[in-house]
Amino acid sequence: xxxxxLLGLGTVGSGIIEILxxxxxxxxxxxxxxxxxxKVLVRDLNKKRDIILEPDLLTTNYDEILSDEEIDIIVxxxxxLEMSYKYISDALTRRKHVVTAxxxxxxxxxxxxxxxxxxxxxxxxxxxxxxxxxxxLKPLKEALFLNEITEVQGILNGTCNYILTRMxxxxxxxxxxxxxAQELGYAEVDPTADIEGxxxxxxxxxxxxxxxxxxxxxxxxxxxxxxxITSYDIDYIKNMNSTxxxxxxxxxxxxxxxxxxxxxxxxxxxxxxNVNMAYxxxxxxxxxxxxxxxxxxxxxxxxxxxAVLSDVLDIIMGTYRKGxxxxxxxxxxxxxxxxxxxxxxxxxxxxxxxxxxxxIAEITMSVGSITTIITEEVQLTGLGxxxxxxxxxxxxxxxxxxLNY
Ligand code: NAP
Ligand code: HSE
Numbered sequence: 001x002x003x004x005x006l007l008g009l010g011t012v013g014s015g016i017i018e019i020l021x022x023x024x025x026x027x028x029x030x031x032x033x034x035x036x037x038x039k040v041l042v043r044d045l046n047k048k049r050d051i052i053l054e055p056d057l058l059t060t061n062y063d064e065i066l067s068d069e070e071i072d073i074i075v076x077x078x079x080x081l082e083m084s085y086k087y088i089s090d091a092l093t094r095r096k097h098v099v100t101a102x103x104x105x106x107x108x109x110x111x112x113x114x115x116x117x118x119x120x121x122x123x124x125x126x127x128x129x130x131x132x133x134x135x136x137l138k139p140l141k142e143a144l145f146l147n148e149i150t151e152v153q154g155i156l157n158g159t160c161n162y163i164l165t166r167m168x169x170x171x172x173x174x175x176x177x178x179x180x181a182q183e184l185g186y187a188e189v190d191p192t193a194d195i196e197g198x199x200x201x202x203x204x205x206x207x208x209x210x211x212x213x214x215x216x217x218x219x220x221x222x223x224x225x226x227x228x229i230t231s232y233d234i235d236y237i238k239n240m241n242s243t244x245x246x247x248x249x250x251x252x253x254x255x256x257x258x259x260x261x262x263x264x265x266x267x268x269x270x271x272x273x274n275v276n277m278a279y280x281x282x283x284x285x286x287x288x289x290x291x292x293x294x295x296x297x298x299x300x301x302x303x304x305x306x307a308v309l310s311d312v313l314d315i316i317m318g319t320y321r322k323g324x325x326x327x328x329x330x331x332x333x334x335x336x337x338x339x340x341x342x343x344x345x346x347x348x349x350x351x352x353x354x355x356x357x358x359x360i361a362e363i364t365m366s367v368g369s370i371t372t373i374i375t376e377e378v379q380l381t382g383l384g385x386x387x388x389x390x391x392x393x394x395x396x397x398x399x400x401x402x403l404n405y
Contacts, residue, residue, distance in 0.1 A: 002031075002316050003038040005065035005096075007087060008078035009058070011185035012101050012128070013040070014051045015305030016075065031316045039065045041078070062087055066094060073315055075308060076100040079189055085109050092116045092124060099311040101128035101304055104193070107202035107218060110209060111326060118324040125311035125320055130203040132158060133303025134296035135310065136282045140210055141325050147286030149211040153249040156203040158278035158299030159187045159194035160226050160246040165276040167234050168243050174229065186278050186299040197225035197246060197261045204248035208259055211284055212252060213327025220333050221250075222260040222380060228398045229263070233345055236372060237265055237400075243273045244400055256332030260380065263400035265343055270403065338380040344399040345372045346392055353390050360386070374402065 006013055020027070020035055028034055040058050065071060066087075074091040076084050081104045088098050088105065093116065100106060106113070106126045117124035127137050131154070143149065155161050159181045166177040178195065181187045186194075193199045201221050208216040226246050237244050242265045250259040266273050271293070275281040280298025285291045297303035314320040341362070346353060349371040358364055360383075361373035375383065380401075387397065 002033045002035050002073065003068070003071045004035060004312070005039050005041070005068065005071040005074045006037050007041040007062070007065070007074065007076045007084070009040050009042050009049065009051070010077070010079070011301045012077040012304045012308065014049070015301035016077070016308055017051055017053070019302065019305050019309055027313070031313060033316060035312070035316070038068065038071050041065060066090055066096075071096065073097045073099065073312060075312065076102055076105075077308065078102070079104075081105055081108065085113075088113060088124070089116060092120050092122055095120050095122050097123040097125075097315045099123075099125045099308055099315070101126070101308050103129040103199065103202045103206065107205045110206060111215065114324050114326055123315050123320050125314065126206070127311050128304050128307035130206050131156065131280045131282050131294065131296070132278075132298040132300065133307050134280060134282060134294050134298065135307065136294045137206075137210065139292070139294070140207070140284060141321055143284070143286050143289055143292070144210070144213065144325070147288050149284055149286050150252045151250070151285040152204070152207045152211045152282070153247065153284070154203075154207070154282035155245050155272055155275050155280050156200045156248050156282065156298070157194055157197075157246060158280060158297070159191060160197075160200070161275065161280065161298065162186060162278045163195070164226065164229075164244055164246070167229070167231070168238065169276075171231070171234070173231070181278070184278070185301055192227075195225055195227040197223045200246055200248045200261045204250055204259060204261060207248075207282065207284075208250035208257070210325060212250070212257060212329060212331060214257075214329030214331040215326075216250060216257060216259055216331070220257075220259055220335075222262070222335050222338065222384075224262045224399065226263050228395055230345075230347075230398065232370060233343075233398050233400075236343070236345070240265065242267050245272050245275070247272065252331070253334050253337055256334035258335050258338050260335065260338055262380075263398070265400050265402045267404070336379065336381050339377055340380065341377055341402045342375045342380075342383055342399050343372070343402055344375065344383075344387075344397060345370060346397045348396055353392065356386070356390060
């Protein structure tokens with residue numbers, strides 16, 4: 001018998017219980033063990049839940065789980081940041097294996113948690129933290145043995161992709177589709193993390209740090225989200241025979257790296273244009289393997305629970321990679337080298353703003369008080385500074401990289 005302490009019983013936690021129940025026999029045949037959820041940590045014992053459990057399974061006291069010697073695997077799916085950091089650290093220190101889907105905690109404490117796990121000779125696994133149900137971190141870690149990875153790129157947030165797909169394909173309004181994404185369990189408790197791009201940034205930080213074998217911190221990544229996109233932008237982009245996706249991308253450049261999360265306008269024929277709704281895709285390039293692309297459900301109850309449980313099975317069967325997967329490479333931040341053409345729409349525009357924008361514009365279009373430009377090739381950090389200097393309020397503009405393929 002293998003006993004699990006489950007922290008969280010929301011979308012992902014209930015999916016974990018559901019799969020374990022349905023696949024009980026197959027799991028026993030594969031691992032030789034029954035897997036039992038011995039205790040479940042929740043915030044509110046009296047909350048009405050879809051899933052029916054023995055009442056004494058639930059607790060609000062983590063110590064009951066931590067001190068239970070029969071529990072040797074902790075599965076953390078609460079979404080809380082600092083509390084979960086403490087709970088995960090305590091569990092690793094007590095030599096319990098930990099699996100999490102929580103990218104916020106992995107991203108913020110990646111190095112600390114992995115070295116704590118290695119010091120205590122236990123596993124810390126986080127497959128579900130990037131790409132939801134897509135198995136991508138395990139193949140990436142395997143590819144590292146034989147390859148120099150030079151690029152990672154992807155649509156990494158299901159909520160944003162769902163919103164953008166429904167706005168483009170159905171002309172739906174931003175607020176309505178965000179609400180749908182929340183109802184479907186894709187969005188974070190505070191969806192700001194999704195729509196402002198922080199969630200994509202965290203996933204890119206995890207991917208790039210593993211891939212490049214050097215620390216790429218959250219603050220090393222340039223960020224621009226989708227929260228200010230309007231139906232005006234959507235119509236403009238559709239007229240370009242294009243679509244728009246929130247893409248995270250990190251590359252090895254000379255003796256350093258570039259890393260950026262930004263809305264990106266791509267032709268309808270581009271591979272990423274067909275990654276729609278809450279699906280994600282992650283691509284990476286290795287010097288031997290070439291380009292590999294992974295595609296699948298980026299969010300949602302069962303796909304995410306599936307990814308969590310594959311980590312659990314790896315622990316039970318001892319098939320996870322032992323030791324610390326991070327490298328010590330020192331890489332320079334070369335984000336100042338990121339250049340490209342950009343779409344920029346400014347609402348309530350005045351003559352001074354238009355005059356300044358025209359200096360970098362290849363195409364300018366004004367409709368009433370809305371002005372849109374397509375820039376010449378510019379430096380991204382320079383464009384950001386220009387927008388700041390013009391004091392255009394955050395809610396008055398939207399900009400996106402334009403890729404011509
Ligand atoms: P959720 O539906 O909001 O569920 C969170 C659960 O954790 C709830 O059961 C809640 O208890 C419990 N919880 C939260 N804070 C707690 C605290 N301070 N103490 C004790 N229990 C606490 O979240 P979710 O969608 O399942 O996501 C869980 C994690 O998986 C997050 O880190 C998320 O980013 C990650 N993730 C989610 C998805 C997805 O598609 N949803 C995909 C990949 C990764 P109560 O039920 O009592 O409120
Ligand atoms: N909120 C996240 C998303 C969940 O929409 O992608 C999966 O990480």
